[in-house]
Amino acid sequence: MMRVQLFLTCLGENFFSPVLKDMVSVLERLGMDVAMPEGQTCCGQPFYNSGAQSQAVAPARNFLRVFGPTDGYIVAPSGSCVDFVRHHLPELFPAETREHRLAQEVAARTYEFSEFLVRVANVRDVGATFPHKVTYHASCHALRGLGLREESKQLLRAVKGVELVPLNEEETCCGFGGVFSVVYPEVSSSMMQAKIKNIQESGAEFVVMGDPGCMMNIAGGLKKIGSPIRALHLISVLAAQ
Amino acid sequence: MSELDHIDFRANVQHVPAHVPQSVRKATSKFLGTRANVVGIVGDERWQQLRQAGHDIRLHTLDHLDYYLTRLEENVARAGGIVHWARDADEARRIVLDIAHEHKVKRAVKAKSMATEEIGLNHALIDAGVQTLETDLGEFIIQLAGVGPSHIIVPAVHLTKEGIADLFTEKLGVNAPPDPLELCAIARTKLREEFLAADMGISGANFMVAESGTLVIVTNEGNGRMCTTLPPLHVAVVGIDKVVPDFESVNVLLKLLPRSATGQKMSTYTSFITGPRRATDEGGPQEFHLVLLDNGRTRVLRDHVTRETLLCIRCGVCLNVCPVYNHVGGHAYGAVYSGPIGAILAPQLLGVARAGDLPFASSLCGACADYCPVKIPIPQILLRLRHRVVEGDQIEAATASSAIRVGTRVGAFALSHSLLYEFGARMMKFVQAPLRRDGWLPNLPPPANRWTMARPLPAFGADFRDWFRKRTPAGRQRVQKRKLGIGLLFAGIAAVGAFLLARRKKD
Numbered sequence: 230m231m232r233v234q235l236f237l238t239c240l241g242e243n244f245f246s247p248v249l250k251d252m253v254s255v256l257e258r259l260g261m262d263v264a265m266p267e268g269q270t271c272c273g274q275p276f277y278n279s280g281a282q283s284q285a286v287a288p289a290r291n292f293l294r295v296f297g298p299t300d301g302y303i304v305a306p307s308g309s310c311v312d313f314v315r316h317h318l319p320e321l322f323p324a325e326t327r328e329h330r331l332a333q334e335v336a337a338r339t340y341e342f343s344e345f346l347v348r349v350a351n352v353r354d355v356g357a358t359f360p361h362k363v364t365y366h367a368s369c370h371a372l373r374g375l376g377l378r379e380e381s382k383q384l385l386r387a388v389k390g391v392e393l394v395p396l397n398e399e400e401t402c403c404g405f406g407g408v409f410s411v412v413y414p415e416v417s418s419s420m421m422q423a424k425i426k427n428i429q430e431s432g433a434e435f436v437v438m439g440d441p442g443c444m445m446n447i448a449g450g451l452k453k454i455g456s457p458i459r460a461l462h463l464i465s466v467l468a469a470q
Numbered sequence: 471m472s473e474l475d476h477i478d479f480r481a482n483v484q485h486v487p488a489h490v491p492q493s494v495r496k497a498t499s500k501f502l503g504t505r506a507n508v509v510g511i512v513g514d515e516r517w518q519q520l521r522q523a524g525h526d527i528r529l530h531t532l533d534h535l536d537y538y539l540t541r542l543e544e545n546v547a548r549a550g551g552i553v554h555w556a557r558d559a560d561e562a563r564r565i566v567l568d569i570a571h572e573h574k575v576k577r578a579v580k581a582k583s584m585a586t587e588e589i590g591l592n593h594a595l596i597d598a599g600v601q602t603l604e605t606d607l608g609e610f611i612i613q614l615a616g617v618g619p620s621h622i623i624v625p626a627v628h629l630t631k632e633g634i635a636d637l638f639t640e641k642l643g644v645n646a647p648p649d650p651l652e653l654c655a656i657a658r659t660k661l662r663e664e665f666l667a668a669d670m671g672i673s674g675a676n677f678m679v680a681e682s683g684t685l686v687i688v689t690n691e692g693n694g695r696m697c698t699t700l701p702p703l704h705v706a707v708v709g710i711d712k713v714v715p716d717f718e719s720v721n722v723l724l725k726l727l728p729r730s731a732t733g734q735k736m737s738t739y740t741s742f743i744t745g746p747r748r749a750t751d752e753g754g755p756q757e758f759h760l761v762l763l764d765n766g767r768t769r770v771l772r773d774h775v776t777r778e779t780l781l782c783i784r785c786g787v788c789l790n791v792c793p794v795y796n797h798v799g800g801h802a803y804g805a806v807y808s809g810p811i812g813a814i815l816a817p818q819l820l821g822v823a824r825a826g827d828l829p830f831a832s833s834l835c836g837a838c839a840d841y842c843p844v845k846i847p848i849p850q851i852l853l854r855l856r857h858r859v860v861e862g863d864q865i866e867a868a869t870a871s872s873a874i875r876v877g878t879r880v881g882a883f884a885l886s887h888s889l890l891y892e893f894g895a896r897m898m899k900f901v902q903a904p905l906r907r908d909g910w911l912p913n914l915p916p917p918a919n920r921w922t923m924a925r926p927l928p929a930f931g932a933d934f935r936d937w938f939r940k941r942t943p944a945g946r947q948r949v950q951k952r953k954l955g956i957g958l959l960f961a962g963i964a965a966v967g968a969f970l971l972a973r974r975k976k977d
Binding site for chain 1: 484920934
């Protein structure tokens, strides 16, 4: 039995509780042993990405304190957070130190949800049913940071009833970019609107993605114009029965 | 703009004319389409090998820059050219002005060069009474319009053909229709006269070959050849980062450059210029000067991460693929170099006090690094420069306000302690109540209104932990204990608040 430690992520936990509950349900349906390590907060990415890199050390240290002693795989509903943990968190600690080694060990067993299912658990069909027309938005950090191009779509195509339609400029950023969206709101919003226009033109009822950051942005953009199209996390589609 | 003005990207964005994003996207998507074709012909595996080779050649040259520049200088001199070294923009301008003065130059023609734009050469020449004309079609247009370039290789990308026709009609006194062919013909007629009349030709270079002292100039309009061969005097102003070891290196880089830039296997003209006219040559300038420009480049070399900025071969593909650039155009970057490469180059050449906004003008989507033909790790460099702005490093002191530094410190503290974090999450659920509409927060007070001016925020709703904990008896106990802890924290904060309030009343 595979043991999975839930890495909730800040945005996931604070804005998308239902996605996390769906995550537990999908993993348990696949027969995994799911645990939630206590004491987790934020991995430090927002500080690191906004230039306050020395301030990223404290949350990163807490991340190691919480996840270091656990065993099994650490799985998150966000490519962005996993990209940070895998590629940047170890850099925050000087080479050859105990913390650096621990960070590398933890990073090596931290996975994004679709990456974990397809590449580690070797699952494509999770036994979900979702009779709707959906399109897929590729999140930048999962795509370019983790190299996940097909995994989410493989999982989606295996869902009973799903009709996956293409999204023009699927791999173009939606304009979230964390701190970018509040430092340069005009540009961020203009990028978001371009994404929404492509989503509308796809003819889908749902736009599916794998990152809470993009979800906040795209769901908000759709809400703003009163669109009937809904933004959904991939995990929620996989949980549907 | 004075040299000390701070580049305010956000303010610049407000002034982008409405037609710009559409004009820019039309051109960039065309270039990306043709690029995909020619890269596809090469094949992905071979393309990745070429990129790696390009990266390695450029990095090797940077690592031994003094050696290759010395070789270059020797070989330019051997071919009969004269080499000048310019530490900064001021020195470079003075060198060119002295040469112009010595030769009593009245008219100069220029082939596109970002380096001369970087040092503001046109203004200096025109102020000194030298009539200076840009001969690259795009540069010619923006010179008429009185603005700087908005793209590295298509400097007038932000304009429409209608706008250009109006500009020609107004500035050249001709009746110009909004037809690209006719506009080109008008410009060509005007430029032909100038090439023949000019006393001095000014150019940049795409590469300088150390082993032979050869300049390599890549153009599509042929104006590069005209500028460097028709006038009796040729002055090239080139950044010291443009040197490459040998022709083998040029061979690799010329496979990468036109494919990435315009989606061509080769550009229409590739000129190789070694020194001035020789006795056996039929044409060419009698005198050739090469001005090697530093202007902050050696400073860029000092940081092992950001130094890779200088690998750039100025193809502009990072601009074409950048969603931010495509939405704002080049002028929003307020510097000669725009887009992702400008966002990392400008803060290093100009300093973060002036250009520190630019590394934040990116969503860090990483598309630029995916496309860069010499594999510059642009997102990593952006992060490094953000760090320089906020916390400072060995190159420059921090320029961010102390409010930002205090804010991040407080935030990091709260987000590293789980009790505070959970307390904060509960507080947000409570605090948001009056702003909540139907599961959303449509209007938040500043600074969070920077989010809600564009779209509502989903309401805070962190209830997962307790939901998960309650699935086991031990977890249920934990929930009780956690509630007690958070309750005590609430009570403690309330008590401190009441105490402070009481004291304030007494004062």
